[in-house]
Amino acid sequence: MRLAFVSFETVFHRDSETNHRFQTVLELLAAHGHDVHCYCAKFWADDASTLEREGITYHAVVTGLEASKSFLARLPFVLAASNSDIVHVNAHSPAVVLAASVGATLARVPMLTEWDGDGGIDDDRWTRLAAKRGARILTPSALVATWLRERGADGDRVETVPNPIDLERIQDVPPGEQVDVIYARRLDEGANLESLLLALAELRGRDWRTTVIGDGPERAMYERLASDLRIDDRVSFVGDCSLEERIAAYRGAHVFAQTAEHCVFPTEMLWALASGCVGIVEYHVDSSAHELVEGWDRGFRTTSEAELADAILSAGDLEHCTFDDRFADYDRSAVAEAYLEQYRTLEEAYGLL
Template sequence: MRIAFVSFETGHHRDTETNQRFRTVCDLLAERGHDVHWYCAGFWAGEESTYEHDGITYHAVATGTDARSSFLVRLPFVLAAARPDVIHVGPQPPSQVVATTWGATMARAPLVLEWYGDGGIDNTRWTRLAAGRPDRIVTPSELVGTWVRELGADGDCIETIPNPIDCDRIRDVEPGAEVDVIYARRLDAGANLESLLLGLAELRDREWQATVVGDGPERAAYEQLTADLRIEDRVTFVGDLDLEDRIAAYRGAHVFAQTADHCVFPTEMLWALAAGCVGIVEYHANSSAHELVEGRDRGFRTTSEAELAEAILAAGDLEHRTYDEAFADYDRSAVADRYLERYRTLRDEHGVL
């Protein structure tokens, strides 16, 4: 299948969650042997109009990020000439969705909009126009789906597809040291690690050890808080770890705590749950993390430090695992299948053979 991805920016221009997600979808389909093309602003050296990397062919519709107007004007005609089977567009800038719609009409191809939602979604004229254009809108969580519906999008065309993980990779990593609770995230203003630390402080008369994975501008403040709470000998800050070391840590841990106040999809928590951790989520209106634990025996949703402490105690009654097959549906192969199934359905609806 020939698939055209459209995003003015790529991860080569700017490393955002939205660009990472878009690249991940491209990778999933390229790995399956599909013909993947990304139409974007050029980012490579030289005068060539295309650049191939890791199974993806990038097309410079504009010479750089200063040429957005040129990109929008040229895009419909470039897509029409490419004649892809499916067109998959990103939401930023929303004007590119409108331009891509014209290209999809000219190419007689179905249009999928990938709306990740990191940084929130502004309710503007352009975002409302974008929400009403595609044949299908894919979001990473029900939370983002709600935001998109609030723009006026048809709820029947919104589908939730999660970020993928690699289950084989989890099973191949040896479990690390056993700890009772683990937390992993960039330690910035949105980390809200204090909720976990305050909950742990309520259990200082119990035996436990906790690990904090990640670094950031608030690390020193959080380390000072552990001292103020008199739990510094129980909480170990290990800084940033690569994925293999994080998986090892999750396989050794019993509980993964998610307390961040903003999260469109808790990818790190998903790795930990699949690696056997019991999930404890502090509910926040702008976080979708609770969606991963609702209805699961090995998951707890809390709304306060006291409830979080109680959940940690209750989790102690559950067996320690190093892998949870219940999350096989989040494996890369399963997520790729969902995209391909959606593409084929849309092509059938369009009468494309």
Template sequence: MRIAFVSFETAHHRDTETNQRLRTVCELLAEHGHDVHWYCAGFWAGEESTFDADGITYHGVSSGLEARSSFLFRLPFVLAAASPDIVHVSAQPPNQVVAANWGATLARAPLVLEWYGDSGVADTRWTRVATGRPDRIVTPSELVGTWVREIGADGDLVETMPNPIDCELIQAVEPGAEVDVIYARRLDEGANLESLLLGLAELRGRDWSANIVGDGPERDAYEQLARELRIEDRVTFLGDLELEERIAAYRGAHVFAQTADHCVFPTELLWAIAAGCVGIVEYHADSSAHELVEGWDRGFRTTSEDELAEAIVAAGDLEHREYDEAFTDYDRSAVADRYLELYRTLQDERGLL
């Protein structure tokens, strides 16, 4: 299948969650042998019009990020000439959805809109227009799906697709040192690590240890808070770790705590619970993390530091695991199959199969 992805900006321009998500989807489909093309602003040196990396062929529709108008004008004609089976466009910036829709119409291909929502879903004229163009809208969670519906999207067109994990990799990594509680996220203003630290402080009279994975501008403040709460001797700040190092840490941990204020999809929580951790999620209106543990017998939802502390104690009664096969539906191959099934359904609806 020839798939045309459209995003003016890529992870090579700016390493955002939205750009990472689209690149991951491209890589999944390329791994399955499909012909994957990304139409974007050029980011590579030299005069070549294309650039190949990780099974993806990037096409420079414009010369750089300063040439957005040129990108939007040229895109429909470039897509028509490419004759893709599917056009898959990112929601950011939203005016590219309109241009991609023209291109898909000319190419007689279905249009899929990927709406990740890591910077929210703004209610603007362009975002409202964008919701009316695609054959399907893909979001990472029900939370983002709700945001998109609230600005006018047809709910019947919205489908949820998770971020994928690699179950074989989890099983291949040796477990790290045993620890009772682990947390992982960039330590910025949205990390809300104070909820976990306050909850742990409620358990000073018990024997426990905790690891904090991640770095960021608020790390010093969180380390200071641990000292003020007199738990610094039991909380270890590990800084940034590579993926395999994080997996090892999760396989050695008993509980993963998710307390961030904003999260459109809890990727690290998913890696951790698939690696055997019990999942404890503090509910927040702008976080989808609770969706991952609802109805799961090794998951807890909390709304306060006291409840979080109680959940940590209750989790101690559950067996320690180093892998949980309940999450194989989130494996890379399974998520790729779901995208391909969506594409084929759209082609069938159009009479293109």
């Protein structure tokens, strides 16, 4: 299958959550043997108009990010000549969605839009127009799907496809040091690590140890808070870690706590749950993390520091695990198949099979 992916900005321009998710889809489908092409602003140094990298062909529609208007003007004609079976668009920019829609129409092939929702989804005229485009509208979570329906998207066309993890990779990493509670996220203004620290302070009389993975502008503030709460001797701030180091830490930990206020898909929590952690989520209206633990006997949803402390105690009664095959549907192969099923369904609907 020849697939045309469209993203004005790529992960090679800026490593955002949105661009990373879109790049992951390209890599998944290229690894499954499909002919993957990405139409984007140029990010490589030489004069070539295309770049081959790890099974993906990148096409420079324009020479750089400063040429956004030219990208919109050229894109429909580039897609019309691409000889693709599917057009798949990163919806970070509504204007790009609208331009790609014209190109897919000229090419007479179906178009899918990929809405990550990182940073929220604007409620303006252009976003509402873009939300109505696409034979399929893909989101990482029910939270983002709801946002899009509120912007006018046809609910029958909205589908949820999660971010993938690699279960084989988890099983290949030996468990690390055993700790009671682990937290992992960039320590910025949305981390809300204070909720966990306050809950742990309520358990000051108990025997526990906690690891905090991640760095960021608020790290010093959180370290001071742990000291003020007189729990700093049992909370280890270890900074940024590689994926292998994080997996080892998750396999050694008993509980993963998710307290961030904003989260369109809790990828790091998913790695931890598949690594055997009990999941404790503090509910927030702009976070989808609770979706992973609803209806699961090793998951807790809380709404306050007191409930979070109680959940940590209750989690102690559950068996310590180092792997959970319940999350097989989130494995890279299963997520790739979910995308391919969307493509095949649309090709059949368009009479292209």
